[in-house]
Amino acid sequence: MEHPLILAIESSCDDTSAAVLAGRKVMSNVIASQLSHRLYGGVVPEVASREHQEKIVAVVAQALETAGVDRRQIEAVAFTRGPGLAGSLMVGTSFAKAFALARRLPLIEVNHMQAHVAAHLIDPPFPEFPFLCLTVSGGHTQIVLVHSPVSMEILGETVDDAAGEAFDKTGKLLGLPYPAGPEIDKLARQGNPVYSFPIPDMPGYQFSFSGLKTAILYFLQRQQELDPQFAEKNKADICASVQHTIIRILLKKLQLAARETGIRHIGIAGGVAANSGLRTTLQELGREQGWQVYIPQFQYCTDNAAMIGIAAYFKYLRADFVLQDVSPDARMSF
Ligand code: KG4
Ligand code: ZN
Numbered sequence: 001m002e003h004p005l006i007l008a009i010e011s012s013c014d015d016t017s018a019a020v021l022a023g024r025k026v027m028s029n030v031i032a033s034q035l036s037h038r039l040y041g042g043v044v045p046e047v048a049s050r051e052h053q054e055k056i057v058a059v060v061a062q063a064l065e066t067a068g069v070d071r072r073q074i075e076a077v078a079f080t081r082g083p084g085l086a087g088s089l090m091v092g093t094s095f096a097k098a099f100a101l102a103r104r105l106p107l108i109e110v111n112h113m114q115a116h117v118a119a120h121l122i123d124p125p126f127p128e129f130p131f132l133c134l135t136v137s138g139g140h141t142q143i144v145l146v147h148s149p150v151s152m153e154i155l156g157e158t159v160d161d162a163a164g165e166a167f168d169k170t171g172k173l174l175g176l177p178y179p180a181g182p183e184i185d186k187l188a189r190q191g192n193p194v195y196s197f198p199i200p201d202m203p204g205y206q207f208s209f210s211g212l213k214t215a216i217l218y219f220l221q222r223q224q225e226l227d228p229q230f231a232e233k234n235k236a237d238i239c240a241s242v243q244h245t246i247i248r249i250l251l252k253k254l255q256l257a258a259r260e261t262g263i264r265h266i267g268i269a270g271g272v273a274a275n276s277g278l279r280t281t282l283q284e285l286g287r288e289q290g291w292q293v294y295i296p297q298f299q300y301c302t303d304n305a306a307m308i309g310i311a312a313y314f315k316y317l318r319a320d321f322v323l324q325d326v327s328p329d330a331r332m333s334f
Contacts, residue, residue, distance in 0.1 A: 001027075004075040004316055007060070007099065008309030011092030012084025012112045013138065014043045016055040019305035020067035020074075024313055026122060027067030029299065029306040030059050041178050042168070049087030056095050063305070074105065076321075078312030081109040082332030083139070089328035097324055106321040108312040111334050112303075113137075114152055116269040117144055118311035119300040127265045127294045134254045136278075137270035137303075138164035138179065141250070143205045143257045146267075149314035152334060155257055156205020163246055163272045166209040170216055170242045174231055184239045185275050191236030193244035195219065205253050212249070216242060243277050250278065251285055258291065267294035274301040 002023030010017040014037055019029040034051045037043045064071055079096035082089055100107040117133045120126065132155075133144045141158040161169070164181060171180020197215045200208045220238075223230040231238065258266060268282060279295055286293035300307055315321075 006076045006309050007074045008078040008305040009092040009096050010080050010305040010308045011052045011088050012080045014048050015303040016052045016059050017305035018060040018063035019309045021309035026306045028063045030063045032059050045085045052091035076106045078108040080112045082329035086330040093328045108315050109322045110308045110311045115307040115311040119296040119307040120267050122310050131265035132263050133267040135270045136163040136272035141207045158207040161209040169213045187236045187239035188243040191240035193241045194237050195241040197245040247278050247281050264291045266291045271302040274298050
């Protein structure tokens, strides 16, 4: 087996995940998604941290078993330090610290958003450095200039809602279950983008999605007054239109960044990168623009510990370790 054997833990939001990597190879990637938040239409932080606590031991045990690795063989422990929900991060951080302390192992902190980008380094074809990565998740929307696996720079990000939030909030307006991204993706494939919503005019590489949410709300209110069945009858077309608008907002800035930096190696990452519309539209745009496009496998787009493990692997090579006094950083940036 390749070395080092790294145990990676992810607990920043509502997925409890553990992975074992042998060198760069993912030996296991166990993800326990919390479904209880569906009852509330969004993640309830207190519920999330309690569920992490209940599940983490079993999730780690399963990751070790699937990998065929004994816990005594593990050579380093990696964990998400932030950004994320403070209580949730605390569970993964404490677990990783305790594991490392008990076995006297090096401890590696990982930035969750950098790990989403690092998901590109799990399976070939690997992007050439430097590359641009559009990272789109439930809490963040960033254009990242990736110099190397351990050196990244945020060129621009959202000033309000994230792209994933735009999906989730639209879903709430339409009465779809949380998280609504995958459901909107599915419905959008059955509809057409017949309704138009404004594309915000933001400076540089900044994004804004709160105006879109308001535009959708007013649009639905107006239409429902005329026909109370409007949303129900036109769900697929509404989803296709909203998704189309979100994709246009995202790709407009990505195109600007590619043009201004001259970089032609382009990737997407994060939960929204699982969106089928975004994936195909980016491929088409890439062909048209002469870009080399990189899209991680579905399982490495939404939150998972394998991406934490691969980010940690490159830090391990540089002996970039942290001490036991490390604590979670809910607003961690880079
Ligand atoms: O990266 P992620 O799993 O967690 C965070 O770090 O936030 O991203 C979750 C977000 C949610 O907003 C979810 O609705 C969205 O990713 N998402 C999608 C799809 N799958 C997940 N959005 C659009 N289409 C999808 N297929
Ligand atoms: Zn994430």
